[in-house]
Amino acid sequence: MTQTTTQNRQIQLAARPVGAPKAADFKLVTTPVPSAGACEVLLRTVYLSLDPYMRGRMSDAASYAAPVAVGTPMVAGTVSRVEASNNPKFAVGDWVLAYAGWQDYAVSDGTGLTKLDPNIGPLSYALGVMGMPGFTAYMGLLDIGAPKAGETVVVAAATGAVGSVVGQIAKIKGCRVVGIAGGAEKCRFAVEELGFDACIDHHSPKLPALLAAACPKGIDVYFENVGGKVFEAVLPLLNTSARVPVCGLIAHYNATTLPDGPDRTPVLMRNLLTKRIRMQGFIIFDDYGHRYPEFAKDMGQWLAQGKIKFREDIVDGLENAPQAFIGLLEGKNFGKLIVRVAND
Amino acid sequence: MTQTTTQNRQIQLAARPVGAPKAADFKLVTTPVPSAGACEVLLRTVYLSLDPYMRGRMSDAASYAAPVAVGTPMVAGTVSRVEASNNPKFAVGDWVLAYAGWQDYAVSDGTGLTKLDPNIGPLSYALGVMGMPGFTAYMGLLDIGAPKAGETVVVAAATGAVGSVVGQIAKIKGCRVVGIAGGAEKCRFAVEELGFDACIDHHSPKLPALLAAACPKGIDVYFENVGGKVFEAVLPLLNTSARVPVCGLIAHYNATTLPDGPDRTPVLMRNLLTKRIRMQGFIIFDDYGHRYPEFAKDMGQWLAQGKIKFREDIVDGLENAPQAFIGLLEGKNFGKLIVRVAND
Numbered sequence: 001m002t003q004t005t006t007q008n009r010q011i012q013l014a015a016r017p018v019g020a021p022k023a024a025d026f027k028l029v030t031t032p033v034p035s036a037g038a039c040e041v042l043l044r045t046v047y048l049s050l051d052p053y054m055r056g057r058m059s060d061a062a063s064y065a066a067p068v069a070v071g072t073p074m075v076a077g078t079v080s081r082v083e084a085s086n087n088p089k090f091a092v093g094d095w096v097l098a099y100a101g102w103q104d105y106a107v108s109d110g111t112g113l114t115k116l117d118p119n120i121g122p123l124s125y126a127l128g129v130m131g132m133p134g135f136t137a138y139m140g141l142l143d144i145g146a147p148k149a150g151e152t153v154v155v156a157a158a159t160g161a162v163g164s165v166v167g168q169i170a171k172i173k174g175c176r177v178v179g180i181a182g183g184a185e186k187c188r189f190a191v192e193e194l195g196f197d198a199c200i201d202h203h204s205p206k207l208p209a210l211l212a213a214a215c216p217k218g219i220d221v222y223f224e225n226v227g228g229k230v231f232e233a234v235l236p237l238l239n240t241s242a243r244v245p246v247c248g249l250i251a252h253y254n255a256t257t258l259p260d261g262p263d264r265t266p267v268l269m270r271n272l273l274t275k276r277i278r279m280q281g282f283i284i285f286d287d288y289g290h291r292y293p294e295f296a297k298d299m300g301q302w303l304a305q306g307k308i309k310f311r312e313d314i315v316d317g318l319e320n321a322p323q324a325f326i327g328l329l330e331g332k333n334f335g336k337l338i339v340r341v342a343n344d
Numbered sequence: 345m346t347q348t349t350t351q352n353r354q355i356q357l358a359a360r361p362v363g364a365p366k367a368a369d370f371k372l373v374t375t376p377v378p379s380a381g382a383c384e385v386l387l388r389t390v391y392l393s394l395d396p397y398m399r400g401r402m403s404d405a406a407s408y409a410a411p412v413a414v415g416t417p418m419v420a421g422t423v424s425r426v427e428a429s430n431n432p433k434f435a436v437g438d439w440v441l442a443y444a445g446w447q448d449y450a451v452s453d454g455t456g457l458t459k460l461d462p463n464i465g466p467l468s469y470a471l472g473v474m475g476m477p478g479f480t481a482y483m484g485l486l487d488i489g490a491p492k493a494g495e496t497v498v499v500a501a502a503t504g505a506v507g508s509v510v511g512q513i514a515k516i517k518g519c520r521v522v523g524i525a526g527g528a529e530k531c532r533f534a535v536e537e538l539g540f541d542a543c544i545d546h547h548s549p550k551l552p553a554l555l556a557a558a559c560p561k562g563i564d565v566y567f568e569n570v571g572g573k574v575f576e577a578v579l580p581l582l583n584t585s586a587r588v589p590v591c592g593l594i595a596h597y598n599a600t601t602l603p604d605g606p607d608r609t610p611v612l613m614r615n616l617l618t619k620r621i622r623m624q625g626f627i628i629f630d631d632y633g634h635r636y637p638e639f640a641k642d643m644g645q646w647l648a649q650g651k652i653k654f655r656e657d658i659v660d661g662l663e664n665a666p667q668a669f670i671g672l673l674e675g676k677n678f679g680k681l682i683v684r685v686a687n688d
Contacts, residue, residue, distance in 0.1 A: 063618045246616050246617045255610065257606065258607055259606060261602075261607055263604065263607055263609075265575075265612055266602060273592070276625045278625075280616070281621050283618075
């Protein structure tokens with residue numbers, strides 16, 4: 001089932017998931033290809049980004065962004081091609097970073113579109129290392145984490161779109177970098193390919209002891225993107241004046257109840273106080289949108305110099321997006337998860 | 345039982361408390377008055393500061409400062425008079441801020457002593473509004489809290505040494521200030537005498553609803569000095585980009601076990617993330633010692649201008665220090681708790 005010029009396949013939210021999303025929470029619907037009105041462009045999706053934050057949009061719990069309405073397409077960043085244009089700023093054939101969602105076609109008045117240069121690296125990088133995940137890694141690590149050479153930086157989801165970039169930037173800044181990832185193959189990749197100093201398999205029952213052994217001088221920056229048992233293992237190792245940027249909590253996203261007691265909130269609070277720890281949540285474009293150019297300049301250089309490597313996990317076919325997304329929340333992807341909706 | 349020139353009464357830690365400290369955890373011991381050696385001074389305690397952090401020193405759990413050893417005097421900041429001096433920097437009759445502990449006399453080589461001018465306000469202010477508590481309020485609120493005019497600032501222990509100053513500085517900065525305190529009389533004082541916009545009695549079972557009603561625009565800065573149920577009531581009201589300086593957790597200090605479950609840590613983490621909240625612990629002299637002069641200048645002016653009021657709760661007699669301290673942890677004091685060890 002491939003993309004056509006006559007139909008707009010959409011993957012809609014069919015039902016709000018309870019716990020882990022399942023296939024039946026999504027629905028593939030075929031609708032007519034929309035038309036570009038006055039001053040509008042018609043966009044065709046080529047790459048679709050799948051990211052953990054989308055689990056939050058499937059829920060109607062209060063959050064920083066509105067939930068996806070049931071019966072409408074799932075949201076997503078996309079790399080799209082302009083197929084028709086009534087807007088003088090865009091020409092047919094232009095490539096843009098858009099927010100077109102899980103569908104083949106979308107219409108836009110140009111708001112929020114960013115033109116992409118197909119001669120600079122893979123277009124899909126706009127959804128990964130040069131886009132939201134890379135920018136998240138860069139600002140969270142450098143602005144909130146503020147690592148100094150010789151300090152120890154720990155990041156989980158170490159081969160993922162954000163974690164892999166966090167660790168490599170920390171290496172560029174002269175830090176000891178310890179990753180946490182799911183399985184021996186990802187850990188090997190983090191150390192051998194990405195240059196981390198160590199990487200711990202979070203499936204190991206000895207996670208706390210292994211992490212402590214890998215961080216003999218404690219932890220100065222913990223880039224929090226998972227939560228749960230990883231954070232529990234990290235907390236006692238945090239040093240005085242440690243910084244904890246909080247960008248995601250994937251271990252919690254599918255939870256339907258809070259963990260069993262006791263309530264460990266006082267343990268966290270006491271650590272914050274006695275170790276003078278700074279912990280700060282951030283939402284990348286809300287907090288740092290104005291600093292994108294500085295990120296793009298640095299990251300472009302690091303990629304050109306081979307200082308940052310970026311692995312993509314590309315799944316073919318829009319119809320496979322739900323299963324790929326379900327796997328993302330289980331840690332099944334290996335690298336930035338992207339759906340190739342069309343071949344070009 | 346008053347101070348003499350011939351004996352040094354000490355209140356020693358007799359046993360590490362389990363839960364709330366009790367009288368038997370302290371022991372009054374009479375020892376000889378020490379002598380000042382070469383380059384040393386003999387200090388006589390006149391005012392003794394009692395502060396919540398001392399509960400931490402009674403415990404041998406790992407913390408930012410070493411615990412008091414059993415069988416040695418409890419630690420404390422003091423206003424002391426130089427009674428004998430072999431140190432050219434100090435003359436007999438000088439008043440100093442010292443860290444002499446719960447005793448009549450102590451010897452010092454001058455390290456860490458700060459001379460006080462008895463012509464500038466009450467000497468005891470060096471232990472309160474012009475000292476550690478006032479400095480804590482000032483830096484925590486202004487540097488971490490960074491309140492802007494029109495924002496809502498919430499502080500608990502609103503009539504205490506720190507909270508009362510936090511709220512009054514926030515008023516100077518143009519904020520809406522909501523206090524939380526124990527009992528109607530303290531709440532009345534916070535509003536009528538200190539100028540808070542509202543103050544909620546934390547004994548009320550309706551604390552969450554009352555706090556929400558007093559903060560119609562949510563909470564932008566929560567100055568955390570208590571923890572526990574107050575923090576639980578605050579958390580859902582925190583606004584996007586709120587700041588939470590963490591200076592103390594008095595509600596937890598006597599706890600022997602964690603609260604019953606479920607484990608609410610994920611609730612806190614999710615709030616930090618989705619609301620992009622900054623939460624930061626600090627230990628005043630470790631983090632901000634170098635900024636004391638800026639505080640002293642501002643606070644000196646505010647006091648001179650009558651913009652800051654400061655209530656002291658003065659207890660007479662070193663022998664009454666244990667009971668006063670036990671009461672402090674129960675919220676029985678009304679204002680900065682100080683023991684007057686001698687009349688001059």
